Amino acid sequence: MFERFTRRARHAVVDAQEVARELGHREVGDDHLLLALLHAGGVAADVLIAAGADPARLREQVAHQRGPDADTDALRALGIDLDTVRRRAEEVFGPGALDRPGPRRRGRLRRRLLEEGPLSGHLPFTRPAKKALEESLRAALDLRHDYIGTEHLLLGLLRSPDARAARALAATGVDLDLARARTAVVQALRRSA
Known part of the structure; x- marks a missing residue:
């Protein structure tokens, strides 16, 4: 499946590990993927920012969701x-x-x-993060695309409304349901083509 990923999408997945490391987390969650998408640029970042996503507030929210104890x-x-x-x-x-x-x-x-050190090397992906990656393939197939880009990763993340990524978006005031996100992604793809 990873061979279908665009260069930008691959970088986002790899960067999600670095985001998790920077926050002191021992595994990569769907929320780390969300933050990496914002930093990757491209269609997903454009759609998120147009919906009101603030990278700094989302990062604080992700750190807050996983702590304090x-x-x-x-x-x-x-x-x-x-x-x-x-x-x-x-x-x-x-x-x-x-x-x-x-x-x-x-x-x-x-x-x-x-x-x-304890946070170097490969960090494992959580079950919701793996699910989001699987759902990104489904999103690409639904759109009849033969590649997986950041836009598909975003759609994959939003298919689980109870996941940490969706909760972080909601907690920071970003109301981005799957139907509207899909429409925004399709429109952004048309503009960039």
């Missing part, structure tokens, strides 16, 4: 800001000073994890 809330209630603690610890001890180490492993794999 109960411990963070408890510390915040005591007046302790973990972002400030993390920033100061990294100033003194270096980047990633407070990251949890991966599970204890032996031999070469353990050495590689220690050298590369």
